[in-house]
Amino acid sequence: MKWIEKELNQLKEKNLYRSLRTLSSPQGKEITINGRRLINFSSNDYLGLAKEFCxxxxxxxxxxxxxxxxxxxxxxxxxxxxxxxxxxxxxxxxxxxxxxxxxxxxxxxxxxxxxxxxxxxxxxxxxxxxxxxxxxxxxxxxxxxxxxxxxxxxxxxxxxxxxxxxxxxxxxxxxxxxxxxxxxxxxxxxxxxxxxxxxxxxxxxxxxxxxxxxxxxxxxxxxxxxxxxxxxxxxxxxxxxxxxxxxxxxxxxxxxxxxxxxxxxxxxxxxxxKEVPERMKKLQSNIEFFRNLTGINSQSAIFPLIVKDEKSALILSHHLYENGFFVPAIRPPTVKKSRLRISITSEHTKEEMEQLIKAIKL
The missing domain is CATH 3.40.640.10 (Type I PLP-dependent aspartate aminotransferase-like (Major domain))
Structure with missing residues (x-):
């Protein structure tokens, strides 16, 4: 099975290696990874409903x-x-x-x-x-x-x-x-x-x-x-x-x-x-705010931030992690061009969105 180890090492050399991140909190706007609370800008939980339990x-x-x-x-x-x-x-x-x-x-x-x-x-x-x-x-x-x-x-x-x-x-x-x-x-x-x-x-x-x-x-x-x-x-x-x-x-x-x-x-x-209509209004308001804030002309809750290469994506993602934001790097083969995929939810505040952009520009 040495070929498996060889292929994994090749992925690491190309900055394409992936590993699992373990949450110790419910899904939501804020999550805990390795004991650290982070503002989550990566989830598909667009309406903040994943933590609901009846x-x-x-x-x-x-x-x-x-x-x-x-x-x-x-x-x-x-x-x-x-x-x-x-x-x-x-x-x-x-x-x-x-x-x-x-x-x-x-x-x-x-x-x-x-x-x-x-x-x-x-x-x-x-x-x-x-x-x-x-x-x-x-x-x-x-x-x-x-x-x-x-x-x-x-x-x-x-x-x-x-x-x-x-x-x-x-x-x-x-x-x-x-x-x-x-x-x-x-x-x-x-x-x-x-x-x-x-x-x-x-x-x-x-x-x-x-x-x-x-x-x-x-x-x-x-x-x-x-x-x-x-x-x-x-x-x-x-x-x-x-x-x-x-x-x-x-x-x-x-x-x-x-x-x-x-x-x-x-x-x-x-x-x-039953919760969707009101939360969807808030989400659409947040999408419009983030669109105006960034100039990224997304038509949905997904905002791609394209970067130079795989290494740049990893560096920027780590920088945001150190500053309290969770935005994983998305790299090939998932996409042709490496990026950070920023996703907006109905739960994000304007202040949090502004803080994210400020951290990206540092």
Missing amino acids: QECGKWGSGSGASRLVCGNFEIHEKLENKLAELKKTESALLFPSGYMANVGVISTLAGEGDVVFSDELNHASIIDGCRLSKAKVTVYPHKDVDTLEYLLSKERKNYRRSLIVTDSVFSMDGDVAPLDKLFKLKNEYDSILIVDDAHATGVVGWSSFELFSLTPDETTVIIGTCGKALGTLGAFVCGSTLLKEYLINKCRTFIYTTALPPSIVCQTLKNL
């Missing part, structure tokens, strides 16, 4: 006991699915244990040999892996480049049975938003299915990224979201037509062959949904 949810026990198709389908699962479908303006929704499993499962179920998938080059790793597992032809188009995508569709679509256009709505490392209005038009023109990963949009830009474009999902639209970010718990959901839900229940391997989400977690998610 004793009432404990009545469901600690586990679900089986997959949904065996005896793990609880009434509260279906209650949350109905609520999420309502919020996303779709006919139905289906819960998954994680966003990764939702993306991998849905893409590999809807596409196969003889099909083609058009994927934005900055899509999340779970989308990339779903495309690979599908065994479909995968065509990657330049980031948000609708003209190139249209050219590729006009050239390739006719050669394949089914066509999928897959994109993040809010991109997790850059914070920008996909041109969903134009993608929606293209999926109609070229008889395609549009799959949108709404993970970093739900509860941040609105209940759905489609609200930004005054769009209403239709039967060839699939919206994938997560409960583990702004909603503060765990799990994911796929929103679309009733026919799609029925198909996934019968064909999607990452739904069929896995234990269902614990009903206690589902119960907590339903409780957290």
Whole structure:
């Protein structure tokens, strides 16, 4: 196993080695790492809901006991699915244990040999892996480049049975938003299915990224979201037509062959949904303040601070740590250009945001 040690040493030499940081506090605006209290500017807990805990949810026990198709389908699962479908303006929704499993499962179920998938080059790793597992032809188009995508569709679509256009709505490392209005038009023109990963949009830009474009999902639209970010718990959901839900229940391997989400977690998610509207207003106010403060034109709670190289990212991250801020360095292969990914939450104060920028400039 010497090759493992050799590869790890190579990562260290390139400033690409990673290690786990252990929290001894609940998730939140302030966290404790190695006995040190830090202001957290790295979390996806955009609405500060991850630390919420309702004793009432404990009545469901600690586990679900089986997959949904065996005896793990609880009434509260279906209650949350109905609520999420309502919020996303779709006919139905289906819960998954994680966003990764939702993306991998849905893409590999809807596409196969003889099909083609058009994927934005900055899509999340779970989308990339779903495309690979599908065994479909995968065509990657330049980031948000609708003209190139249209050219590729006009050239390739006719050669394949089914066509999928897959994109993040809010991109997790850059914070920008996909041109969903134009993608929606293209999926109609070229008889395609549009799959949108709404993970970093739900509860941040609105209940759905489609609200930004005054769009209403239709039967060839699939919206994938997560409960583990702004909603503060765990799990994911796929929103679309009733026919799609029925198909996934019968064909999607990452739904069929896995234990269902614990009903206690589902119960907590339903409780957290009630808190979203007011906290989302505060978050959007903080986003606007930080945008004006930094000049970084992010459309979401994610603000990328691009640096020269991997070593510079590590040095700046350590400098902020020493000054009481937690903002980890993000390096390849997660991104092409190293950066600090600053994420704003509804709980941050203006003073804390100003102090962060002051520390960065020191």
